[in-house]
Amino acid sequence: MKQLVVENLGKIYFDPRLGERVTALEAVSLRITPGEFVAVVGPSGCGKTTLLNLIAGFLEPTSGRILLDGRPVEGPGPDRGVVFQSYALFPWKTVLENVAFGPRMRGLPRAECEARAKRYLELVGLGHVAQRYPRELSGGMQQRVGVVRALANEPEILLMDEPFAAVDAQTRMTLQEELARIFEERRPTIFFITHDVNEAVFLADRVLVLSKGRLREELPVPIPRPRRWAPLVEDDAFKGLVGRVLQAVRAA
Amino acid sequence: MTAFEHLSGLWLRAVERWPVLATLGPFLPLLLLWWAVAAAELFPPAFFPGPLEVARRAVELASKGILGAYLEDSLLRLVVGALAGIAVGLPLGLLLGLSDRAHRALWPLVLFFQAIGDIAWLPILIVWFGFGLGTMTFVIVYTVMFPVLMNTALGVRSIPEVLPRAAASLGASRLRILLEVVLPGALPNIITGLRNGLGFGWRALVAAEIIVGTSGIGFMMFDARRAGSVTEVVVGLVVLGVVWSIVDSWILAPLEKATGERWGLVAR
Numbered sequence: 001m002k003q004l005v006v007e008n009l010g011k012i013y014f015d016p017r018l019g020e021r022v023t024a025l026e027a028v029s030l031r032i033t034p035g036e037f038v039a040v041v042g043p044s045g046c047g048k049t050t051l052l053n054l055i056a057g058f059l060e061p062t063s064g065r066i067l068l069d070g071r072p073v074e075g076p077g078p079d080r081g082v083v084f085q086s087y088a089l090f091p092w093k094t095v096l097e098n099v100a101f102g103p104r105m106r107g108l109p110r111a112e113c114e115a116r117a118k119r120y121l122e123l124v125g126l127g128h129v130a131q132r133y134p135r136e137l138s139g140g141m142q143q144r145v146g147v148v149r150a151l152a153n154e155p156e157i158l159l160m161d162e163p164f165a166a167v168d169a170q171t172r173m174t175l176q177e178e179l180a181r182i183f184e185e186r187r188p189t190i191f192f193i194t195h196d197v198n199e200a201v202f203l204a205d206r207v208l209v210l211s212k213g214r215l216r217e218e219l220p221v222p223i224p225r226p227r228r229w230a231p232l233v234e235d236d237a238f239k240g241l242v243g244r245v246l247q248a249v250r251a252a
Numbered sequence: 253m254t255a256f257e258h259l260s261g262l263w264l265r266a267v268e269r270w271p272v273l274a275t276l277g278p279f280l281p282l283l284l285l286w287w288a289v290a291a292a293e294l295f296p297p298a299f300f301p302g303p304l305e306v307a308r309r310a311v312e313l314a315s316k317g318i319l320g321a322y323l324e325d326s327l328l329r330l331v332v333g334a335l336a337g338i339a340v341g342l343p344l345g346l347l348l349g350l351s352d353r354a355h356r357a358l359w360p361l362v363l364f365f366q367a368i369g370d371i372a373w374l375p376i377l378i379v380w381f382g383f384g385l386g387t388m389t390f391v392i393v394y395t396v397m398f399p400v401l402m403n404t405a406l407g408v409r410s411i412p413e414v415l416p417r418a419a420a421s422l423g424a425s426r427l428r429i430l431l432e433v434v435l436p437g438a439l440p441n442i443i444t445g446l447r448n449g450l451g452f453g454w455r456a457l458v459a460a461e462i463i464v465g466t467s468g469i470g471f472m473m474f475d476a477r478r479a480g481s482v483t484e485v486v487v488g489l490v491v492l493g494v495v496w497s498i499v500d501s502w503i504l505a506p507l508e509k510a511t512g513e514r515w516g517l518v519a520r
Binding site for chain 1: 412414415417418419420421422423424425428432433436437439511
């Protein structure tokens, strides 16, 4: 079982501006099983991005540990694909080169990397922009590339850090549905950070509420898949769950 | 339609056909003014030669092979010095850009030494290396190095943190991150540093040639002054400007355009 286990994780850092130590995370434990979609919601400053950065290996924990498939996480690695809020595409590489980057770094032959990148771009309908540079695309298209760049590397788990926060509301809903569709078809394991309660409930199997560095609540989302916005916006079960998560976020 | 409108229409069409006219155009009034002042003989012709005389002298020097040989000397020194300056400045700039510790330790030194103008070194360099190639090379390497170093460090430090992170989580090793993220990310700044460095280097070279040279455009100008030929000095001035314009607009500017602007890293 290639599951992600986070045990008693804590992160304290020194803030030079405040001149004091700040606790970003405290005693966070969670477990994500393969094929599961877990979302963490919480207000800004609650420590959710710190949690993702620790799992990604960009930061080192002060206490506790992170295990993937039983092995402790040490630094960033291709087993954990990351999708960033700011897309983080390489501006000097074409869309195709961006998506082929991961496979290429793992030593696959060039032709195979390109073929795989093309296949994944087709998955989100972006085959026609393969030769363009990222800045020539809209924000929504750039983030589609960001998502398939991580997917094309076929990681054990996909870490998504508020990936749709920077695009407009219409595009956001389209991207959410697209991600839901990809998840339904391929069942990757996804760890998703957001401050948008609707988004968390729409996408996830399980929603965790994080506040002031601690996990406060855990709510399963028993809404059947496939999930699409049109039926769900008026769905009572969906609205009830959103209300409960919202309450938990505000109470915490 | 007035005559002026007619003329400016002709000019615009001509520029469209031969873009080089856009560069040469602004010089026409200047040349006319120069010619008029010289022709009016406000100053003695020996002190203030006109454009025709300068052109004639330039052709003469060129046909004797002096101009070509001196220009070759100067450009070769520039190229050698610039390559050495890049070889020192680029790795140091990368180090200062990548390592906070190196930045803290070395940045004040960099600021201190780059503030000492290249020419200010000449008195002590002459004592150390004498009137020769050593001194001249030092001056160019010194001048080219700092803009390259400082712009490289700046370029590396201005790469968003998420880009190396993205590369690492896609499986890139540290070396691959350096080659595929840090270098291309800093490249527009590196080229800007190169452009500045070479520009400063060209000026410093001429100054060095004037003081310690035995050949080169700077030497030619200083030698002409000794011989009392103001015309030849002006030939030197014109050559300096023309050569730099060509290097900058045919090599450096297109290079800058091809990298930064295409990637959207630099605003046009």
